[in-house]
Amino acid sequence: MRPMREVPSALLARREELLRRMAGRQVALFLDYDGTLSPIVPNPEDARLSDAMRATLVTLARHYPVAIVSGRDLPVLRGFVGLEGVYYAGSHGFEIEGPGGQSFELEEGRALVPELDAAQKELAAGLEAIPGAKLERKRFSVAVHWRHVEVGRAGEVERVVDAVLARHPRLRKSGGKKVFEVQPDIDWHKGRAVQWMLRALRLEGEAVLPVYLGDDLTDEDAFKELEGRGLGLVVRGEVERPTAADYALADVDEVRQFLELLITRAGGTVR
Known part of the structure; x- marks a missing residue:
């Protein structure tokens, strides 16, 4: 690039x-x-x-x-x-x-909606103790916003996301502007x-x-x-x-x- x-x-x-x-x-x-x-x-x-x-x-x-x-x-x-x-x-x-x-x-994405539901619950539990972290559920992804998280704790947010993804290998993480997106791992x-x-x-x-x-x-x-x-x-x-x-x-x-x-x-x- x-x-x-x-x-x-x-x-x-x-x-x-x-x-x-x-x-x-x-x-x-x-x-x-x-x-x-x-x-x-x-x-x-x-x-x-x-x-x-x-x-x-x-x-x-x-x-x-x-x-x-x-x-x-x-x-x-x-x-x-x-x-x-x-x-x-x-x-x-x-x-x-x-x-x-x-x-x-996308049919393949629709099949993974229940897995996103499960990941959402785990993310909510894992992020509960991190002030400023916010979940936004979409039909085909879960957005983890960390714009309002203290700078020194941003790494904690990503560790929670990575731990949840380790239990859900059919999902993936993508990044954006102070947000992680948990999505179906589909091309x-x-x-x-x-x-x-x-x-x-x-x-x-x-x-x-x-x-x-x-x-x-x-x-x-x-x-x-x-x-x-x-x-x-x-x-x-x-x-x-x-x-x-x-x-x-x-x-x-x-x-x-x-x-x-x-x-x-x-x-x-x-x-």
Whole structure:
């Protein structure tokens, strides 16, 4: 993966280059939610779209195929975004819903829901003595948030998670911004979900340019999946890390500016 400092800014250094790469092709957009469309906030339930971002997404979806891809539960994600005419991929793509009722749920993941139930109970017991640790149950994962845990005790949280996983070898741990995700240990992630949606939308040909925007480690799977056939844009936020993305955006505000650039490219305006 490319070191962050070598990833050019999509809006500053390489704006014209980026537009040239899109020329003559249909752009399909895949957008992470937290840290991309909405800023990272102390309480995940407060991560709401700004009025400006919502207006941008409404207009964007009139001109391009749009999918929102998130680690959040599908009903929660759909409730936060609240737009018709877009695809939603929740739980890192384990469940997908599109316009007109089209839906997908990974069968192998569904079979492991009872094991996730058991792991959730064990995690709750193990984390009870660690102030600030918080569990968030999703249909296909259990998120262990440690944003509010004392810095010196963060390692304790991970040890509890690892101990539970040792008793549940069919589950795995993935990481994010001050969160551990306990998920089914299946070769499925945001990148696989993007490929599924491209097939479902019949957007697999050379005339289509898939573009993925995301800020977290889980978005790297999508960046890698699109290498050589699409474009990845990483949202830097406050953390610099290696990435497989092609370009960078500084923050949520630059994401909105980039999306507005695409709207202008398509001959539209944000109202």
